[in-house]
Amino acid sequence: MSRSDYEPLVKKKRARFLSWTRKALAFAGRLQLINSVIASLTNFWCSAFILPQGCIDEIESLCSAFLWSGSPNISSKAKVAWVEVCKPKEESGLGVRIIQDISIVFDLKLIWWLFNNLDSLWVMWVKNTILRGESFWDVRAGAVRSWIWKKLLELRPLAQQFLHMEVHSGKSVGFWTDLWHPMGRLIEVIGERGTHKLGIMRNARIADVLVDHQWSFRNTRDRTIEPIIV
Structure with missing residues (x-):
């Protein structure tokens, strides 16, 4: 995504800030608008596009300028670093969500x-x-x-920390490459040598290895492999 692609988002946010600037809002009011209106607009764009870092930096710069000065065009009055502003209130921050995290x-x-x-x-x-x-x-x-x-x-x-695949028929789950086993991806657990020791091709599906609900692979006494086949 080039700058011209995300420029409409930046312009829309700047226009919102400028319209609020004329109202001479208090600090608490500006913070509330950032946490509600601006956050909602950002969420919408993040749900539709993957925003590049340049876009995120511009938006956060506008938010910081508006929060501290009341105008998106004055960026020299920040009293606290933006990263501190975005910390939870329990950690002495203001609870503004980091756009990078949303993305x-x-x-x-x-x-x-x-x-x-x-x-x-x-x-x-x-x-x-x-x-x-x-x-x-x-x-x-x-x-x-x-x-x-x-x-x-x-x-x-x-x-990988959040994904776990349900096996069901096993036709769409890779035996070696997918996250279905409690130990993680088996190709990472025992390495490429496991494909030879068990006689299971690297691109095999679980359905290829299950016969009448029983594992069907080469017998092995390798202790590094035993935990995955027990």
């Missing part, structure tokens, strides 16, 4: 959607065009041209 929440929702809406056209397009048969967890960031997807791939370690 991350909606980005994680996109990742969740990728695994929970397999029949959607968007998911099918992503798998065919972006992932090209690879697991979301394994695709290299360097192989993806889109900056949006590079950003989503950077969130994989965080996303």
